[in-house]
Amino acid sequence: MSGVAGAVRELGYRSLVVVAQLGSLLVFAGAIVRAFAAPPYRLRRWAEEIFNLGVLSLVIICVSGLAVGMVLGLQGYNTLVRFGAESSLGAVVGLSLIRELGPVLSALLVTGRAGSATAAEIASMVTTEQIDGLRMMSVDPIEIVVMPKASAMLFVMPVLSTLFILFGIGGAYVIGVHLMGLDAGIFLSSLTSAVRFSDDVVGSLVKGLIFGALIGLIATFRGYHARPTSAGVSSATTSTVVITSVAILITDYFVTALWGFQI
């Protein structure tokens, strides 16, 4: 009986910790929104973060998009040709990339590259007392460190996701048309007739925005609340990648369902 009571107590304690963390995350998000809305706007800091998080992620996004598109082109063609439906390759690749693979895979890549770097940078600032140093200078660290990073992530994620999709479609085009001999016109007409702007493209951009917000929020939150030790920096970085990746996959399901697909 004591074992059961202990387990219930442990479960209750862990539930309280999760609720407290969620509450703390919401308060943190509120502080970021407040810092974003109120002057000074710190456009220079924002532009620097756009460069750090977005421009420096371009290579990995473009190369990965191209590789995923090429694999999709190869697998898609070889599967579709069995049913005599290889003319649908453009539609299959386009819809897969625009609806799901583009936003999700680019978000996971950005989490690994920019999300982890963001968490590690802020956690290092906590460890070396730079965050406390800012507070002692009567400067809000949320305003000067956290907000530019989180808001830049929100902005760059839909752009990176779109680039991933474009390079993916390019990769599939190269494989389908130049390697497998599919007619270029068939590939493109299949793609353009299947993709609907209002549903597919807008939905993809909305996913990019939501994933950007998730990455920015979780990475800055984990970094800002890191324990001031080397292990704390490491833990903040690892937990950012794990929590954000899981959050992206779970959120993807709900966004997809709510955007007009069947649950």
Next chain:
Amino acid sequence: MAATEPDAPHIALDGVRMAFDDRPVFDGLSCAFPRGRISVILGGSGCGKTTVLRLVAGLVRPLAGRILVDGEDVAQLDERELVRVRSSIGMLFQGGALLDSLTVFDNLAFPVRERTDLPEPEIARTVASRLQAVGLHGVDDLLPGQLSGGMLRRAALARAIVLSPKILLCDEPFSGLDPISVKRIELLLARLNRRLGITIVVVSHHIASTVRLADRVLLLLPDGAVSGAPEELKASPDRDIAGFFDEDLDESLEPEPVGGATSSVEGRP
């Protein structure tokens, strides 16, 4: 106007209780730091010396008790109200806490740009005067990572005083420094106190500097805290208190070399 008289408390802790997770740090700590004086906090590792500074700065909050800075209880203030109190406090962190992506000049200019409307030429003059005050030359364009430990500490001190605070909190300003750097920072603190009348609170393990520098010493012990002039505490009949001022303690605790043999300077060829 008693509050502005020398030796009137500028900072006071009253019945402060503090714990990290389940580990208690203080249980009812009360002490005061006089205005315009240099106070040094001594104590064993982990006894909460740095925590006292962080409480005064409002960086952590006590579980109970009052922390009065200029008569205002900072424990009751929210982050926005603390901005006003912190504008009169400069803090020298143990590691310097300079922003590592900014040059030394920009580190010093940063709080001035953020907190004042001074034009750039005036900011440059202010920064130059503070760097001169701490004896740093030609380091404006260097990043903190390019400075030696002593230079880093002095640059951080220059930033701590760039807005002319009334209170300066220094966390281990002498740790890890060579004797010349220790002496230099010691002189800087004494000069700041003497010329500008800044109330300075220093956390230190450096007994020799403490004796030379301190007007008052707060000694944190496992069962409470005692305070007094360094000479008073040094002459205390309580061995736990007087023992802290034994500058030869470190040497007497040195382990004997293997084999019991000791080399001496005289024995060298």
